Amino acid sequence: MLDVTxxxxxxxxxxxxxxxxxxxxxxxxxxVVSAASVSPxxxxxxxxxxxxxxxxxxxxLVLECAGHSALTEHVLPxxxxxxxxxVLSVGALSEPGLVERLDDAAREGGTQLHLLSGAIGGIExxxxxxxxxxxxxxxTGRKPPQGWRGTPAEVLVDLDTLREPMVILHxxxxxxxxxxxxxxxxxxxxxxAGLGLDATMVRLIADPTVTDNVxxxxxxxxxxxxxxxxxxxxxPDNPKTSALTVLSALRFLxxxxxxxxx
Numbered sequence: 031m032l033d034v035t036x037x038x039x040x041x042x043x044x045x046x047x048x049x050x051x052x053x054x055x056x057x058x059x060x061x062v063v064s065a066a067s068v069s070p071x072x073x074x075x076x077x078x079x080x081x082x083x084x085x086x087x088x089x090x091l092v093l094e095c096a097g098h099s100a101l102t103e104h105v106l107p108x109x110x111x112x113x114x115x116x117v118l119s120v121g122a123l124s125e126p127g128l129v130e131r132l133d134d135a136a137r138e139g140g141t142q143l144h145l146l147s148g149a150i151g152g153i154e155x156x157x158x159x160x161x162x163x164x165x166x167x168x169x170t171g172r173k174p175p176q177g178w179r180g181t182p183a184e185v186l187v188d189l190d191t192l193r194e195p196m197v198i199l200h201x202x203x204x205x206x207x208x209x210x211x212x213x214x215x216x217x218x219x220x221x222x223a224g225l226g227l228d229a230t231m232v233r234l235i236a237d238p239t240v241t242d243n244v245x246x247x248x249x250x251x252x253x254x255x256x257x258x259x260x261x262x263x264x265x266p267d268n269p270k271t272s273a274l275t276v277l278s279a280l281r282f283l284x285x286x287x288x289x290x291x292x
Contacts, residue, residue, distance in 0.1 A: 031055060031056070031057060032055055032056045032057070032090060032091060032283070032286055032287050033057060033059035033060070033089070033090035033091070034050075034056060034057065034058050034059060034060075034090065034091050034092075034093055034283065035058075035059065035060040035061070035062060035085055035086065035089040035090070035091065035092045035093070036058055036060070036061045036062065036093055036095060037062045037085065037092060037093065037094045037095065037096045037100050037104045037105070038062070038063065038094065038095040038096025038097065038100060039061050039063050039067065039071050039074075039075075040095070040096070040097075040268070041265045041268035041271055042095040042118065042265070042268075042271060042275060042276055042279070043061065043095050043096075044074070045265065045273075045276045046058070046093075046095070046276060046279060046280065047061075047074075047075060047079075049276070049280060050280070050283070053283075053284075054287075055284075055287030055288070056283045056284070056286070056287055058075070058079055059079065059080065059090070060079065060080045060081070060082070060085075060086055060089065061075060061079055061080070061081045061082075062081075062082060062083065062084060062085055062096075062104060063081065063083065063096075064083065065083050068081050068082065068083065084104070085104050085107070085108045085113065087111070089108065089113045090113075090114075091113070091114050091115070091116070091286070092104070092105065092108050092113055092114070092115040092116070093115075093116050093118075093279060093282075093283070094115065094116065094117040094118060094119060095118050095119075095279065096119070097119055097122075097211075097212070098119050098121065098122035098125075098211050099122075100119065101117060101119060101122045101123075101128065101132070102128070102131075105117060105132065105143070106131060106132060106135050107135075109132065109135035109136045109138075109139050109141060109143060110135040110138050110139050111139055112139035112140055112141050113139065113141060114141045114142055114143075114144075115136075115141075115142075115143050115144070116143075116144035116145075116146055116279070116282055117143065117144070117145060117146065118146050118148050118215065118275060118278075118279060119211075119215060120145050120146070120148065120215050120218045120219045120222065121207035121211050121214050121215040121217070121218040122207075122211070122218075123145075123207075123218060123222060123227075124203070124204045124207035124208050124218055124227055125208075144282065145219065145222065146278050146279060146282055147219060147278050148215055148216060148219055148272070148274070148275045148278050149215070149216050149243065149245065149260075149262050149271075149272035149274045149275045149278070150216045150219055150220060150245050150247070150260065150274075151258060151260055152247055152249075152256065152258045153219060153220070153223045155256060156220065156223040156224045156247075156249055156256075157223040157224070158253075159224075159249060159251050159252075159253040159256070160223070160224055160225075160251075162251060162252040162253050163251055163252040164224050164225050164249065164250070164251035164252075165250045165251050165252075166225075166248070166249070166250045166251075167220060167221070167224040167225045167229070167230045167231075167247070167248070167249050167250075168230070168231045168232070168233075168247070168248045169203065169216065169217045169220045169221075169230065169231070169232050169233075169245070169246070169247055170232070170233045170234075170235065170245075170246040170247075171213070171214070171216060171217065171232070171233070171234050171235065171243070171244070171245055171246075172195070172235045172237040172240055172243070172244035172245075172246075173213070173235075173236065173237065173240070173243050173244070174236075174237065174238065174240055174241060175187075175189035175190070175192045175236045175237075175238055176189065177213070177236075177243065177264065178198065178213065178236050180212070181198075181209075181210050181212070181213060182198070182199075182209055182210070183198040183210075183234075183236055186198050187236060189236065192236055192238050193238055194238070194239075195235050195236070195237040195238070195239060196235065196236050196237075197233055197234070197235050198234050198235065198236050199232065199233065199234040200231075200232070200233050200234075201231075201232060202227065202228050202229070202230065202231065202232065203217045203218055203220070203221035203226075203227045203228075203230040203231075203232050204218075204221075204227035204228055205232075206218075206232040206234060207227070210234060213234070214232070214234070215275075216245055217230070217232045217234075220247055224249065240261075242261040242262060242263055242264070243261070243262045243263075243264055243272050244259065244260070244261050244262075245258075245259070245260045245262065246258070246259050246260075247259075260274075262274045
């Protein structure tokens with residue numbers, strides 16, 4: 031049995047908790063949340079799941095779904111203690127030096143850090159193509175106006191009255207992840223698989239003509255060319271997050287205990 035410690039219990043964590051019961055090889059044994067959330071989360075998960083403010087010393091596998099600050103607060107020390115970790119907040123790696131700190135911590139602990147693909151596909155193909163050399167990688171992300179609530183887009187445009195698609199950011203993946211940390215994990219994931227955070231170009235678009243989260247990737251290199259478009263349904267209780275993000279985490283957990291992986 032694989033015991034999983036969830037770091038975070040927002041929309042993603044709650045969805046994972048709902049979907050995992052009954053899986054023969056995986057169970058959520060522990061949930062890590064802020065002090066103010068401990069009591070309400072305990073009421074939701076019941077007595078069979080421990081809830082605390084820190085990753086337990088004996089954690090089996092840590093799955094981060096809390097947001098960027100969780101990587102420095104929880105993932106770094108867990109790795110250094112030898113706890114295997116998987117993260118969904120890949121955009122946090124745009125912070126200068128954080129990739130190196132995480133790598134050092136994993137080496138110190140003799141363990142591994144897994145960067146999950148989250149809401150996007152084609153990551154394995156991009157990473158494979160990188161071995162032969164890449165010339166260009168671009169990512170375009172479109173979301174309905176309400177998907178950009180609570181972001182700098184609110185300063186640029188009235189999201190309630192927007193009638194035509196509007197580019198709210200055209201910059202590097204590093205800048206996209208810095209300015210839109212809750213929306214640009216996909217951009218950072220694409221960048222880290224390919225040309226890196228500074229050489230990967232990103233366009234973010236508030237688009238009233240779409241109802242899904244639309245991801246478009248264009249890649250050119252020695253391997254040839256690839257274009258990928260995905261239309262992901264958002265989580266019902268969090269329009270900023272694609273439902274595929276949850277499925278990506280579930281696939282990772284299933285592969286960790288399955289006899290055959292893909």
